[in-house]
Structures are given as structure tokens and as C-alpha cells.
Amino acid sequence: MPRHDGRTPTQTRPIKFTRWFTVHAPGSVLVEFGRTKVLCTCMYEDAVPPWLRAANFKKPEDQREGWLTAEYGMLPGSTHTRKSRDKGGKVDGRGVEIQRLIGRAVRAIIDTKLIGERTLWLDCDVLQADGGTRCASVTGAYVALWDCLLRMKDEGKLKYWPLIDSVAAVSVGIVDGQAVLDLDYEEDFKAETDMNVVMTGKGRFVEVQGTAEEHSFPREQLNQLIDLATQGISEIAALQHAILNA
Amino acid sequence: MPRHDGRTPTQTRPIKFTRWFTVHAPGSVLVEFGRTKVLCTCMYEDAVPPWLRAANFKKPEDQREGWLTAEYGMLPGSTHTRKSRDKGGKVDGRGVEIQRLIGRAVRAIIDTKLIGERTLWLDCDVLQADGGTRCASVTGAYVALWDCLLRMKDEGKLKYWPLIDSVAAVSVGIVDGQAVLDLDYEEDFKAETDMNVVMTGKGRFVEVQGTAEEHSFPREQLNQLIDLATQGISEIAALQHAILNA
Amino acid sequence: MPRHDGRTPTQTRPIKFTRWFTVHAPGSVLVEFGRTKVLCTCMYEDAVPPWLRAANFKKPEDQREGWLTAEYGMLPGSTHTRKSRDKGGKVDGRGVEIQRLIGRAVRAIIDTKLIGERTLWLDCDVLQADGGTRCASVTGAYVALWDCLLRMKDEGKLKYWPLIDSVAAVSVGIVDGQAVLDLDYEEDFKAETDMNVVMTGKGRFVEVQGTAEEHSFPREQLNQLIDLATQGISEIAALQHAILNA
Amino acid sequence: MPRHDGRTPTQTRPIKFTRWFTVHAPGSVLVEFGRTKVLCTCMYEDAVPPWLRAANFKKPEDQREGWLTAEYGMLPGSTHTRKSRDKGGKVDGRGVEIQRLIGRAVRAIIDTKLIGERTLWLDCDVLQADGGTRCASVTGAYVALWDCLLRMKDEGKLKYWPLIDSVAAVSVGIVDGQAVLDLDYEEDFKAETDMNVVMTGKGRFVEVQGTAEEHSFPREQLNQLIDLATQGISEIAALQHAILNA
């Protein structure tokens, strides 16, 4: 059965990276998964939070460590009905969950001991949402991070390249009884099961998050979805490598 | 290799339920996974949030729906170093993540159309933390929910029993290169990979959350961990059934 | 004396509008004043705040009124040093001031009695900041508002066109003793006096905000700056008309 | 006239202490006044707030001082109708009042100059509320504090025992025209006058808080209530001494 936008079940939407989308952040990329558009920027600061500062703990110089943190936001006009900035003091639980996911995903492929006592700030802001914003964010964050590290290297701030691997993410789900790759908003809305998978370029898992939207699901489906995600991420990782000439 | 507390890799800690631990909430259970102790209470209210009220949307009476929400907290003295109540306005990201997980887990096994226009409040408060508090919370929440529904039934508030299945959770992880079941704090701290699995009593998946703590992990490990979780949850589900005579 | 970027004192930076920059908001324009880039979106909602609802005050139907509100934000990566999202509970005074200015500017050229009981939401989010973001926001907001109203008209929601005039804004200031138009960040930083002027397409004033950065200024300078702003806005208004075919 | 639960006017409810109720906090006691159950924990930290640090004020070493702070909370399921965690930004005035009372009560019987530059954290969390939670909290806090200090002594952190006296609290009130001791929720609700009295084991006053719930009261009643409280606290103090072998 063809999907509502003509894709086969195993096809991602067109994926596009626009590097250097803005000029102030050393890493800045607009990543598009179909109509989903996320601006990912990466900036660094020559300081770490107090609880990491080697000086505070009398650690020798060679045990200095860096820090990486990620934040996620949606512009008010990015969704069908306006997303209010002001939650009246309430926590945006979904947003918190997503930014923690992005942080963990990226920390899995960087050796923060190699960036010195510096903080890397990753910001993923959704300009237009059409499903899969968290996966697009992880995927774009890697590209922005790469460009920020490149700048740091050019400025002589890195002795060793701190990236161990690349990282990307994709969603998979069961829609109308069929396992499909990279769901858009319409599919996401209808999905019985929804899974976000984060993997490295070398094909290892970083994060697997599967959720039964209303109905629980059997082991066969879990396996099938993971197979599909594995294939999708290997394609996305190739696109990342191509854009970065890496 | 035996585990630090003498368990085999496939053994859970002693799991214990104390029903009716407090008297005001219709459902109240103290659940213990070894030294982890969580007080789960379930209360109901004869009202739903405004955006669900049938009257507000001119829905016919038989389309009335209920609501279920979960909250998670830790007492300040529940951890090794005191957990501050006051986050100075900052969001407790981890707590938000956990309470959303509990809510999704329980909503997967209840038909909220069968509880009328009522809200079910689940509160999971950790009295003593020793690893696995989110899994203990999901597992105890089910028992508290059952007892609360029982009370509602006794009071003539339920026409049909709204539970479709039971639900429980357990953690699995790779510690010292070995897949182990139901990690305590010491193991959790050392784990290379950490996964929380929520399943129904019938053996279907509700939520799978695997995270590489520092190193990504291969497909074989993912499969192995899911096998182990499946076994563990089937044992925990049996305990739940026994305590509830269900 | 030529300006640092080669402009004459009375030249604005290149000004560019990209209409329909995103797809969900009925009005969505990327406005650029040189390197300053602001995404302005306009959405409408079929409701007003409770204190405006005619029904609450037993007003006759023909006294129904609409509402328009504006918000302003900067993405964390939009500035040289990262702009923190989290103000730790502190108010972003500058942001509050700017969004109030945008709201007043736009309310001056619309008759909200002609939009029915609806709320118009204007969101101005800075993607890249290089001076003059509030003026670019006002200028882009007008274009986004126009497109949103056009959509409402197409959907039969407007009996009469509610816009009375157009509106635009520009900054002027004294830099190195010279009155200059449309300051960029570098000039803004050095300016002795800084003025933001909001005017309608018909050349009438909506808002005049002049501030001595460190030194007070004499009446002649005030007059000179207002002359310069008047000229600048008449050019910007022409660009707005051109892009809208209005 | 017998009381609704069969007690005489001068009888307290059964009072029970369960020491070492949880394992992480050096002091941890579950105190019960009838159906009122409060978990009191006491932890210490080897630091004081900046404004107390001797080093910041160039004080000699022997003028170092410690700090003691108390917090009070109620679990959502501890009351008849669920107590919301989220006050929507509003202050829980009653809770603030109570935790300040606990702090003052305990500070009256400890010499904080004898604990070094350390902070003692007392947390009183109500698991089940049935009237008198603040008095149970003060009474249990003393026991938890004792156990925490004992641990500190064992660890060689105390040169001198810093406690000067013991402390306990009880409520008294006029119910149906009769002065009664240790009101439960039902009596508290009906009380015309309500008084909380905090006294030391040696029979001296620390805090007297009397409130006319609706009607003011004459001096004779004040005296009568204080007599009754004095008797009640002397009994409670004896129980504290017994449990602590002190």
C-alpha cells in the first residue's frame, strides 16, 4: 500500500542540510526532513559549570573535562495551531524529554575530555513542524557540532579531534498495520506504535524509544521496526558524511 | 560471575507489595524492589479537565471520556545526598520524563471511556531510592490503580471493568559485560547500557527505552536485553496477579 | 565620511522580504535588514480573551471586537554570544519592551472592530541579529499581518478590510557625530543617540523613541534624526507596497 | 463528655516512633500520632550557606557556626482530597508557616556553634494526615535529629554534644466547649480555639501559637489550654526519652 505522500514504506522524506544558515554560531545548519525544518546551532564557551571545574577539585590539568548541553524549542508559528511561548509556569514536559534525548545522543559520540574546559551549546529550534522534529534535531545537531569543532580546531583550541563516530536518528512506526520509515505528522497521528531510534554511523545503537500509542505491540513488530530504523539511519548517516566531506 | 549482592544475572531483587499502606487514597500500595521503596497512591475525582468535558463539545453522553494522570516525586531524604525540593525555578527534567513514562504505561491498559467523566490521579513518591524507581513506580501504580477501581466499582461508579490487561516494568542493563536484570543503584551506576522495559501481563510491549550510557551498543545486545526483560516482567506480573487475587 | 560598510549616511541596508517562508501560519515572512533576519508569523484564532467577549457583557452583536497581540523572541544562536533561553525566573526587560512596541505599532493601523471576535497573534523571532531587530520586526509584522488577513478574507471571515494604513519602522542615530539611517550592530554599539521611529505609509507618526545612550542631545539633533527617519520609512513603506502589490 | 474516638479530654492519641525507617538519612523516623504519620529525616552536609562561612568574614576558627534548616511537605495522597503538588506558582502559605515553626522549635534546643561548619537538614513529610501534623513533625524531628547527631559523633565529627534539651509539641483546643488534648482532624475542624504549644523536656516554652478560629477567647481558656498542653508534652517527652534511651 503506497503512503499518503507516495513514498514506499522504507523511504525517508527528502533530507536536506543547509550549512552556515546563520553567521554568529560557529556551527549553524538548517536541516529538513520533508516539510520539517529545524535550525540547529552549536556555540562554544571557554568555561564549564562550577561542578566540573578541575580547579575546584584540585584535579591535575590533564583531567580537565568539557561539557555539552542541548536545548530544544518550537517557534510559536511552527505548528498548525499556535504553540504558546508562555506555559504559565507549567513545564513543557515533551520539550524537556526531547532536549534530554538530543543531549544524550550527542554525548555518546564525543569525548568531552578532548575539548578542554569548554561548554558546547547545541540549540535545536523548530521553524516548521511536520513530524519527526526530534530525529531531525539529533541529525542536524551532529552537523552543527562538526562545524563548531572545525572552527575550534582552526582557532587552535583542539589538540585531538574529539568525535568518535557520527550520530543520526529516525522515527519508525506501525501505520495502518504496516511498518513505515520516517513518519510525517499525518502518519504520526495515526500510528499505533511509534519508535525513535538513534544510531551511530557505524551502526551501533545509542537510544531506542518505542511507545505503544494506544495498543501494546508484540516482539515481532519490535524487531521489524528496529530493522527498518537501522536501514534508514545508514542512509541518513551517508548524507551527513557527504555534506561534511567526512 | 555472581552479582555484588549474590543474585544471578537473571534474578530480580525481592519484590513486595503492601496494599492499603495509607488510608485516605482508595488505592495505596508500598512497592519494594529490594531497598527501593515507592509509595503509589491512586485517587479519583468526579471531573475532567475542561478540554475533555463532553458538555463543552456537545458530545452525546455515551462519548464521555475519563482522564488519567501520573506524578512522580522523591522525598528529600530518599537518596544518599539530600535531594533538594527547591530547584530554584529549574525544571527537574528527569522527574518530568519519569512521570510521563508512568502515565503512558498505565494509559495503555485502561479504557478511559469506561470510567465516566472522572480523573484518576496516580502519585508515585519514592521513600527510599536504590535504583529502578521508575520501574517500581509503574509496577506499583498498577496495583494502586486496581484498588482504586475496585473502590469505584463498590461505590457503583463503574458499569464495566476498564482494565484491558496488567502492566509492569523492569530495568535491564549491561554491567561488567554481562546482561543483568533489575539493576540496583550500584549496578546502575556502572552500567554501560541501561534499558527500561514496560510490558503487559500478556507479554506485549508498551514502552522500550534503551540508552547507551557512554558507549553505543550492537543489535545482539539489544535483543539479549529485551529477552531478559521479557522474562523478568512475566515474573513480576505473576506477583501482581497473586497479590490482587486477579 | 563613509560608513564602515560603505553606505552613505542616508542609506538603509538592503531590505528583503521572503513571503510564505513557513507553511502553517497564514502569514509568514522572513524580513532581512542587511544581516538582521527576523521570521514574522501571523496566525488567527476564533476567540478573544474573556474580558473582550461581547457575550460576557451583554453587548449587541455589532459591538464585537477583536484582539491583536505581539510577541518577540531571539533564538539562542542569533547573537554573537549565546542568548540564554532560561533567565532563571528573571524578566527579559528588553524583550518585554520590544513586544509591547510591536503590538502598539500594529494596533495603530488596524480597526479591530472589523475582524470579529478573533485574536491575531504576531510572532517575531530573530534568527540572526545585527542591529535594528525591533524595526525589522515591526516592518515584517505588517507584511505577515497582511497575508493573514488575506487568508481570512479568502475564507469569508472578513466583511470589510480592517487595515487603515501600512506601518514600518527604522532606527536612526548619531554615530561619530553624524546622523545615520538604519544602524547595524557595530554602529548601534558606538551610537551616542539612538532613536526608533515607527510611521505609517502615509507619513504619520505612530511611535518615536529616542534615547541618549550616554550623553543627552540637543533639539537640532532630534529634528535632524526625525527628518532622516521620515525619509527612510517612506522608502521602506514603498518596498512593503511593492512586495504586497498593494 | 467522651470524645468521638473514646479518649478522655486529657488523653493523647497512641504515639509511636519507628526509628531508622529509611536507610540513607542518618536520622530517619516515622512518627505516628494516631492516624497521623510523618516521616522525619535528618541529614547533614559539611558546608554552611555563604553568609555564615567563617572564612568569608575572617572570623577565628573557634567562632565557626553551623546551620539548621527544616522543610515540611505533604504527599498528594496524604489527605482526604488530593493535595496538589503544583500550586501554579502560588505559595503554600500554611506549609511555609509550618516549616518555619519546626525550624525555630529545633533551633531552640541545639547549640549550633558545637556542630562545626555544617548544615543539618530536617525534612518532615506527611504520609497520612489526620490532624496535628505540625506537632508530630516537631516531635519526630527531635528524634531524627538525635540519631543524625549520634552518627556524626560516631564519625568523630562532634567534640561536644550540641543538644541542650529535648523538644516536643502538641495541639490543644476547645471542642464543644471543652478543652481537649491532641486534636485529630475531626476535632480540629470543629474547634472554636486551636493552640499549638512547643515545649522542652524540662518544661519550658519554645513557642505558643493560639488562634481563635472564629470566636475570640477569654484569658481563663488561654490558661486552661496551656495547662493541658504542659501536661501532654511532659508525657510525649517521656516517650521520646524512652525510645532514645536518653
Add this chain to the structure above:
Amino acid sequence: MPRHDGRTPTQTRPIKFTRWFTVHAPGSVLVEFGRTKVLCTCMYEDAVPPWLRAANFKKPEDQREGWLTAEYGMLPGSTHTRKSRDKGGKVDGRGVEIQRLIGRAVRAIIDTKLIGERTLWLDCDVLQADGGTRCASVTGAYVALWDCLLRMKDEGKLKYWPLIDSVAAVSVGIVDGQAVLDLDYEEDFKAETDMNVVMTGKGRFVEVQGTAEEHSFPREQLNQLIDLATQGISEIAALQHAILNA
């Protein structure tokens, strides 16, 4: 022993009321206890909070009830070292305690069933602090309340006069071993024991709050302080009556 300002132990400071200190609030009085100056205003609103509205509970018209609420603040310049407005999100525990006291004090002498479905707002703002601000607040609040009710009566909004008695407050304490009345800041600072007493004009108690600042105190002192407060309040009540011609 004479007091530092020449008063005898049983003398209050000069007490002064300036009625109609401001013009918008129907009740507005500047109350001075020596150098302590508090502006007390009382305003009314023709509405009550939702949980009191008779209509919401289908109560008959004659069971309508009013509401009274009090707030307390200190101007930043009112104290020796500036009192920050911004507590960085932290609760001002002392302020909360005081405003709750003022509310209870005044509610004890008014029959809110006689004011219709209205809210009375009492605001006590300290312009200059020199000890005893909470007692001055209670004392002035009564005068402001009286004037507000007078206005309501003149406007035909009261069928019956709702005040049952008058109310006033004074502090007493042990300073240098001597019981003294109406402590100023310097005495308050040195006091061993500190007590705030709220009484009605008829000599009945509304609130008794005694606190051992560092040392606990014996029963004799408690009695002595209450005797002194009783005398002081009878004088203050006379002043209130005189100013109000009541």
C-alpha cells in the same frame, strides 16, 4: 531600668493614625507606632472567589457569603539595608506568615455573611520599619476596614453593620531580663523572648504567638507577658475608638 528611648517598661511608643492618607481606596490610613509607619488600605470588590459563589453551589440567596483577604509588603527603602523586591523565585516566608496573621485577626471580628458576595482587600505596606510592623498592620487594618465599610454603608451596600468587635495587636518581650511593651527594632533585636498578641476591644484573645528567640522561657514569663499585652491593647483599642468616634 529605663528603656533606651526613655520609655517605662509598660509604655507603648506614640501611636498615631492618619485617616484618608490616600484617596482611591475607600479605607486608607497611615498608622505609626513611633518610627514604624504602615500604610493600610481597604478596598472592596463586588465578587468573591469561585469556590464561595453561592450560585455555583445552588445555595439560597440568604446564604451568600463574603470574603476578606490581607496582604503585607515592605517597600525596598523601608529598612536599614535595602529589602530586595526580587526574591529570585524564593518565598518570603516571614511576609507570608505576617499576612496570614493579619487576615485571621481581622476575620475574627467581622461577620462576612453580612457583606454580601463581596471581597474585602486589606493591604498593609510598610513605608518605614522600626519593629512591630505586624502589630501596627493589624491595628491600622482595623481602622481602614472601618472606613471602607462606612463607605459601603453610605453606598447602600450593607444592610447590617458586620463588625462584631474591634481588633488591635501589640508586641511584648523580655529584654535584658525585663518584660517590656511594644518593642522597637533595637529591643526586638536583643529580646530573649518575643510575643505578638492580638486582642479584641472587649479584651478577648484572637491570636497569641510567643517565640523563644534563643532560650526557652518558663510559665511565669508567659503569664507576665500576656498581662502586659492585655494592658497595652486596651490602651490601643481606646485610641482606635477615639479616632473613629466609635
Add this chain to the structure above:
Amino acid sequence: MPRHDGRTPTQTRPIKFTRWFTVHAPGSVLVEFGRTKVLCTCMYEDAVPPWLRAANFKKPEDQREGWLTAEYGMLPGSTHTRKSRDKGGKVDGRGVEIQRLIGRAVRAIIDTKLIGERTLWLDCDVLQADGGTRCASVTGAYVALWDCLLRMKDEGKLKYWPLIDSVAAVSVGIVDGQAVLDLDYEEDFKAETDMNVVMTGKGRFVEVQGTAEEHSFPREQLNQLIDLATQGISEIAALQHAILNA
């Protein structure tokens, strides 16, 4: 056409300063513009925020700089309908705007390099509002600042007098088609255009803020309003000089 209170268009309301209105703040003045009454206090602190501390930046001693900050508030009873203290977490946008204006106004006439590493705190609290509170605040703030600096000079804390000029503010507007000076609340409410002008005693501009309330306005009106403000401020500046003997 005479104004509703009998003034000519070019007359201010009676302006009055009561110096040393309270005793703790070194500068404390009650400023009255007719029925508008604002208490302005100025206090100093021997410290600056961390980002200004010379020591933190290894600046030489002679580059130490001071800081000046202003805050604005309204007492709840200062307005016709009570102004709530509690905005439920919402920002009081108008208040933020005003306190930023006061800060900029005063910073324009002081050389903060001459006050050492100190912070000057200006607090403007409205006791009674009848239009023009922000202008009265600026005008009174200058007087409070002068008195605070005088105290600092007496205490030997100033080598040089840091004030460069005086500063005052007044509102002007178009009411019933006529340009009028110093609008009261009733006029402010009806004004078509409203402008606040801040000028120094020497007749130079510090801030010009003109707003079309509903209709935009032409250049002639702008000029006319500025002329009127210039005249008004020269009179107010003379009053300031007189009261200060400066």
C-alpha cells in the same frame, strides 16, 4: 478651552517635594504632581554586580566603576481598582518598561566612574496614582539621588561630585485636539497622542517617547508637543534646584 481641572494647556499641576520622607534610606523624597504621589528612595551598597568588579577583570584600581539601578512599583491601593501584587507569574510589562526608563534617565546625568565600586539603588513606589507616575518618578528620583550622594560625600566616600546635570520628566499629549502639559489620569485616558519627555536641567534631551494611542499623528504635532515639554521641564528643573539649594 480650559482643562477639566481649570488649568491652562501649558500649566503643570502643583509640584511638591517632601525631602527625608522616611529615615532609613539616605535619599528619600515624596514627590507630588497634583494627586500623583510617588515615594522615591535612594540607597547605596559598597559592592557592584560580579560582571563589573574590577578585580574580576584585573583592571587597574582607577578603572573601577559603579552601578545604578532603578525599580518601580505601585502599591495595591494606589489605583482606582486594586492593583494586584500577584501577577500569577506573568510579567508586568508596563512596570518593566517604566523602571528601565527611570534607570536610563538617571544614568544619563551621572558619571558612575566617580562613585567607586558601589551600587546605587533607586526605588520609586507609587502611593497614589493620578497620571504621570513615570515622569514624577524620574523627577523625584533625581532629588533622592542628590540626597544620597550628599550623604556619601559627608561620609567621605566621594572624591568628586558625580552629577553632570539634573534630570526631570513631564508628559505632554493631545487631548480634545489640544496640546496640553502634564496630563492627569482623566486626560491621559482621553489622549489621542501621549508623549513622555525626559530632559536635563540644561535643556538637552535624554529620552523622547511618543505614542499614538489610536491614531497616528503628523510632524507638526510632534514638534508642538516637544516645545511644550521643553517649557514644562524647564519649570520643573527650577523647582528641583530650589528644593536642593543647588
